[in-house]
Amino acid sequence: xxxxxxxxxxxxxxxxxxxxxxxxxxxxxxxxxxxxxxxxxxxxxxxxxxxxxxxxxxxxxxxxxxxxxxxxxxxxxxxxxxxxxxxxxxxxxxxxxxxxxxxxxxxxxxxxxxxxxxxxxxxxxxxxxxxxxxxxxxxxxxxxxxxxxxxxxxxxxxxxxxxxxxxxxxxxxxxxxxxxxxxxxxxxxxxxxxxxxxxxxxxxxxxxxxxxxxxxxxxxxxxxxxxxxxxxxxxxxxxxxxxxxxxxxxxxxxxxxxxxxxxxxxxxxxxxxxxxxxxxxxxxxxxxxxxxxxxxxxxxxxxxxxxxxxxxxxxxxxxxxxxxxxxxxxxxxxxxxxxxxxxxxxxxxxxxxxxxxxxxxxxxxxxxxxxxxxxxxxxxxxxxxxxxxxxxxxxxxxxxxxxxxxxxxxxxxxxxxxxxxxxxxxxxxxxxxxxxxxxxxxxxxxxxxxxxxxxxxxxxxxxxxxxxxxxxxxxxxxxxxxxxxxxxxxxxxxxxxxxxxxxx
Amino acid sequence: xxxxxxxxxxxxxxxxxxxxxxxxxxxxxxxxxxxxxxxxxxxxxxxxxxxxxxxxxxxxxxxxxxxxxxxxxxxxxxxxxxxxxxxxxxxxxxxxxxxxxxxxxxxxxxxxxxxxxxxxxxxxxxxxxxxxxxxxxxxxxxxxxxxxxxxxxxxxxxxxxxxxxxxxxxxxxxxxxxxxxxxxxxxxxxxxxxxxxxxxxxxxxxxxxxxxxxxxxxxxxxxxxxxxxxxxxxxxxxxxxxxxxxxxxxxxxxxxxxxxxxxxxxxxxxxxxxxxxxxxxxxxxxxxxxxxxxxxxxxxxxxxxxxxxxxxxxxxxxxxxxxxxxxxxxxxxxxxxxxxxxxxxxxxxxxxxxxxxxxxxxxxxxxxxxxxxxxxxxxxxxxxxxxxxxxx
Numbered sequence: 001x002x003x004x005x006x007x008x009x010x011x012x013x014x015x016x017x018x019x020x021x022x023x024x025x026x027x028x029x030x031x032x033x034x035x036x037x038x039x040x041x042x043x044x045x046x047x048x049x050x051x052x053x054x055x056x057x058x059x060x061x062x063x064x065x066x067x068x069x070x071x072x073x074x075x076x077x078x079x080x081x082x083x084x085x086x087x088x089x090x091x092x093x094x095x096x097x098x099x100x101x102x103x104x105x106x107x108x109x110x111x112x113x114x115x116x117x118x119x120x121x122x123x124x125x126x127x128x129x130x131x132x133x134x135x136x137x138x139x140x141x142x143x144x145x146x147x148x149x150x151x152x153x154x155x156x157x158x159x160x161x162x163x164x165x166x167x168x169x170x171x172x173x174x175x176x177x178x179x180x181x182x183x184x185x186x187x188x189x190x191x192x193x194x195x196x197x198x199x200x201x202x203x204x205x206x207x208x209x210x211x212x213x214x215x216x217x218x219x220x221x222x223x224x225x226x227x228x229x230x231x232x233x234x235x236x237x238x239x240x241x242x243x244x245x246x247x248x249x250x251x252x253x254x255x256x257x258x259x260x261x262x263x264x265x266x267x268x269x270x271x272x273x274x275x276x277x278x279x280x281x282x283x284x285x286x287x288x289x290x291x292x293x294x295x296x297x298x299x300x301x302x303x304x305x306x307x308x309x310x311x312x313x314x315x316x317x318x319x320x321x322x323x324x325x326x327x328x329x330x331x332x333x334x335x336x337x338x339x340x341x342x343x344x345x346x347x348x349x350x351x352x353x354x355x356x357x358x359x360x361x362x363x364x365x366x367x368x369x370x371x372x373x374x375x376x377x378x379x380x381x382x383x384x385x386x387x388x389x390x391x392x393x394x395x396x397x398x399x400x401x402x403x404x405x406x407x408x409x410x411x412x413x414x415x416x417x418x419x420x421x422x423x424x425x426x427x428x429x430x431x432x433x434x435x436x437x438x439x440x441x442x443x444x445x446x447x448x449x450x451x452x453x454x455x456x457x458x459x460x461x462x463x464x465x466x467x468x469x470x471x472x473x474x475x476x477x478x479x480x481x482x483x484x485x486x487x488x489x490x491x492x493x494x495x496x497x498x499x500x501x502x503x504x
Numbered sequence: 505x506x507x508x509x510x511x512x513x514x515x516x517x518x519x520x521x522x523x524x525x526x527x528x529x530x531x532x533x534x535x536x537x538x539x540x541x542x543x544x545x546x547x548x549x550x551x552x553x554x555x556x557x558x559x560x561x562x563x564x565x566x567x568x569x570x571x572x573x574x575x576x577x578x579x580x581x582x583x584x585x586x587x588x589x590x591x592x593x594x595x596x597x598x599x600x601x602x603x604x605x606x607x608x609x610x611x612x613x614x615x616x617x618x619x620x621x622x623x624x625x626x627x628x629x630x631x632x633x634x635x636x637x638x639x640x641x642x643x644x645x646x647x648x649x650x651x652x653x654x655x656x657x658x659x660x661x662x663x664x665x666x667x668x669x670x671x672x673x674x675x676x677x678x679x680x681x682x683x684x685x686x687x688x689x690x691x692x693x694x695x696x697x698x699x700x701x702x703x704x705x706x707x708x709x710x711x712x713x714x715x716x717x718x719x720x721x722x723x724x725x726x727x728x729x730x731x732x733x734x735x736x737x738x739x740x741x742x743x744x745x746x747x748x749x750x751x752x753x754x755x756x757x758x759x760x761x762x763x764x765x766x767x768x769x770x771x772x773x774x775x776x777x778x779x780x781x782x783x784x785x786x787x788x789x790x791x792x793x794x795x796x797x798x799x800x801x802x803x804x805x806x807x808x809x810x811x812x813x814x815x816x817x818x819x820x821x822x823x824x825x826x827x828x829x830x831x832x833x834x835x836x837x838x839x840x841x842x843x844x845x846x847x848x849x850x851x852x853x854x855x856x857x858x859x860x861x862x863x864x865x866x867x868x869x870x871x872x873x874x875x876x877x878x879x880x881x882x883x884x885x886x887x888x889x890x891x892x893x894x895x896x
Contacts, residue, residue: 124720124802125823132821133773139793145734146758147768147794156761156887158787165793371733377794398725470722472821475792476801482725 005089007072010052012045018064019043025056025065030426030438053419055428087349100349101422101432103249103341103386103408111360111489112392116502118483119468127472129463135473136459138403140240140380141165141309142333163333164309166220166240169198170459171397171474174451175338175384175405176222176244176313178204180257180266180278181345181422182411183439184211186431189414189447191215196452202405205244205255205280207269213237220311223300225254226280228270232303240308240334241300243293245284246315248342248385251356254280256346260425263434294330301331309333316340316362316385317355321369328370328379336405337362339385343408345432346423359385360399364497367400367479390461399497400479413454414447510577510613510654510701521706521718522549522671523826524838525689525807525814526847527865531873532833533561536680538847539688544672545846546692546839554693554705555674556666558657558714558809559685561873566619567661569596570639575613575702577652582616585646585653592642593620601665606677609669613654613702617663636711636756643710644737654703659712662811666691666705674705686873687865689809691716708744712811713751717744718839719804719824730797743804750798751808761887762815762864768795770820770860787889805857807837811874812882813866822859829854835865 012033021043025034031049034056036042050067057065072082087098120126127134142163149156174190181204188211194201195218203212203221207229212219216237223230224244235241246252257266257278267274287293297310304310311334312327314320324335339359344352363383370376383396384405393404412418415429422432430442466472469483477483485502486494494501524542528534539557563571572589576582589595601615622635643655657664662685665678671692675681691706707714721727721743728746734757736749747769754765768791772780777788792799803823808815816837818826828837829844829851836844841854857863866886870879 120722124722127821133775135774137774139796143794143796147760147764147790148758149760149764151884151887156764156889157783158790160790160794162790162793371729374733374735376733377797470720470803471801473799473801475796475799476723476726478726478796479729480723480725481729483722 004048004093006048006086006093007074008048008050009070009072010047010050011068011070012047012050012056013066013068014043014045015064015066016042018062020062020064022061024059024061028055028059028428030428030433030435051419051421053417053421053428055417098349099423100347100352100420101343101345102418102420103343104353105420106353108341109358111358111497112388112395114486114488115360115395115499116485116487117391117394117398117465117469118485120470124470126470127467129460129467132467133472134463134467136170136462138168138171138474139165140168140334140382140402142379143377145377164307166200166309166334167198168200168403170455170462171401171403172393172455172458173199173220173382173403173405174201174410175407176202176204176220176242177345177407177411178206178222178228178255178257179209179269180206180261180434182432183427183430183434183442184209184265185439185442185444185447186411186414187212188444189442189451190410191218192444192448193451193455194218196448197455199455200239202242203238206257206266206278207271208234208237209265209269222313223296224280225282225284226278228272228278228280235300235303238308240311241304242311242313242334242336243284243296243300243332244313245287245293246313246317246338247344248315248338248340248356248359249344250347250351251315251317253282253348253351256280256423258346258423258425261434266434290326290330293327297331311336311382313338315342316357316359318357320357320362321365324366324381325369325373325375328375332379334380334382335366336382336384337366338405339363339383341386342384343386343411344422359383359396361493361496363396363399363401368498390458391465393458394462394465394477395484397474397477398480398484400481402478409454410451413450414442510575510652510703521694521716522546522692522839522843523690523716523718523805523807524843525687525716525809525816525836527687527814527835528833529813529835529865529868530833531561531686531867531869533684533686536675536683536685536688539690540672540675540680542836542838542843542847543675543690543692544670545843547670547672549694549839550670550692551694552670553668553695553700554666555669555671555691556664556705556707556716557671557675557678557680557688557690558662558664558707558709558716559680559683560662560687560712560809560811561685562663562683563619563661566596569619569621570658570660571663572618572620572655573601573657573663573665574616574618574646575654575656576616577613579614581650581652582614585650588646588650589618589620589642592626592638593622595620602679602682603677604679606673608673609667609677611700612667617657640710648737656703657709659709659714660811662712662714662809664707664709664714666707667702668700668705686867687809687814689714689716689807689814704742706744707809708742708748710748710752712809713748714809715744715748715751715806717747717804717806719743719806719819720802721746721800721804722802723800726797727800733797747800747806747808750800754795754798755885759884761889762862762885763887763889764791766815766817766860766862767791767889768798769800770817771795771799772860773820784889805839811878812870812885813864815865816857816863817861818857818859820860822857826857826863827854828857828863833868835863837863837865
């Protein structure tokens, strides 16, 4: 076979003076980049296998390794980027679909960076969260239009009973990442951190490993088109149930877990054979329209005795506002909207990079539509898809989200280096793999602590930003677009986002 | 009258202020001199760019009629406005609002008032409408559709008097010393942006609700959108308008007592709710969860007047001042103690308002002043959530 035409993306540079040929890199790299050659008594690298995960460089005891990104040096061609050329080579080699993982890696506009936040000066005191209360507590679920009081007794009493609510200590949850896509210790880290933080993790569509059922009150469990691991007990174990219709990284298609990652434990949790690809159908085959969704929502409500909220997660697509409205009217208590930049363990790169719309616009459009129809209170809106920092979260809340899901940021906290090769099952950081040799590398106690640290830091930052705005409860930030201004956006974009330009 | 032009602002109004309210809970009426004296004491809290008053019980001869106060940019605006009023209402009397020329009031709109009743055939044809609904529709239509007309008062047996100037000058101008009312509220304004439009002064009023307000609502953006959800169109872009509509929604439409409405707008902190007795904690938790969009955040002190009394309340961390006093049947609430002592040197009791806890003044015998049906409605509005927890 002719040599592959694709140029290596990374150069592995080893400082011969420092390298002691200890073999750590050899043992750490699941991609088999490094190999020890006894005849030369040295370690050599096959750079074409390197994915740029930096595990070897991080663990090299003498600091002998550097991984350098070396983009292909094809002659620069404007329209034909190096990546486009490499992709053609890859497909001409293999005849396959280009796969991607994690979020969209293209340099597309980040609208969060076009939004700026407000702060108080003179007419309104800013609030110091170190000295005064600052409330992030958030309730997700259906709210009635009004509270009714029973007035006939000696004193008024509540006549309204609320639909089930999820109580969160902060408006940030861990988004759906299934056992199978990510490892046992990664799942455990997320569940432990969620419980410690008073928020929720999401099982994803791969069922719930029996060891994690104790974390049920801190978990949302998913029901997706593959129905993996769905049992009455599974529904009963969790704080809420989420119907996964779509995912921002791959709208229009179902989940895809390569058979390489289906080991014995994943197989039992998902209730599928070992080594088989777990391919969720593109649609739910019992949902061909909105009235079918209503049936599934109410089937699940019946199954949980109306004691838990039912969420419906969709990808942000062109007419997301109308779809969300339908979902609320179909009885969902929570609508989760996953934007164009959302992550995944595996998606066809063409779909990941070309289908769907950014969460900023989807969120603004959904919030507006639900308000104009007078049904915003009937469901909470959760935004997801590429939140990088606490300021992104604050901006999403101000645009109208009740809470956000973070996925990629959580994995990065666990050590992910964004090499975007989750679908290979060879994650050297022990996150997106089921290889016991690799998963041992992630200690769930340490992982949970790192996630706890991350969200504690974000919570502090959010409180600081809210205090600056003169707001001491998150409900006064939610949907409060007066605290946002935009730069570098067109009039039409401003109109859709419902915010003014800077200086206005 | 040059320079005055109706101008609906396009951005949030920002201002600091003085407020004062005086009520006789026995329903005995007293002249506007007292409230002018009180608000004048706080002269330095306003900057001459807005002052106003709400007075209750001032039109006893027309107590069953809506008193519609309108400012016109030009006399020509009257014709189309009056045609519109005639579509909704029967007119019993109209006149210029009496005033006393003043050297410090240099430009002003034409000020006119109408005493009207809703056309009975309208109510017969639309059985789901109340006469209040008809008046609200009419006011909204005039204020948003007619270029030079603005309705600034639309209640029964009450009136709002406001303009650009120091409040004491505005009071003089409107000859408020010649009116007798059982409840007066007033406002001196210190705006940081203004168009010199008379309609921008406080009180803001719809039906018999009047609101005077000192502060800035940081949550305005969401309060406005929350009200959108219930069909309210906040056209004036003022915090004050939002407060008035929230009271209308919570009290008139959702039938919550004032104490519960104030709990929705200035709720206890979660850390406080944890320590309430279980029944009250459950109530507070439910109110906060359902009325999250009604929470008023940021510094404010507010006085809401209505035919049965007045409600004073502060933001939950009390970032703006409010002092209250009682003397016999009189309840006085003001931004500063001096504004109370000036007109009522001896008081039975004087205290600082507690953040989020309403001070409620109410007619002792509303049936005598307002009639039986109105009294029944008011009884519900002023129910306390817990015995002994009501305002002092």
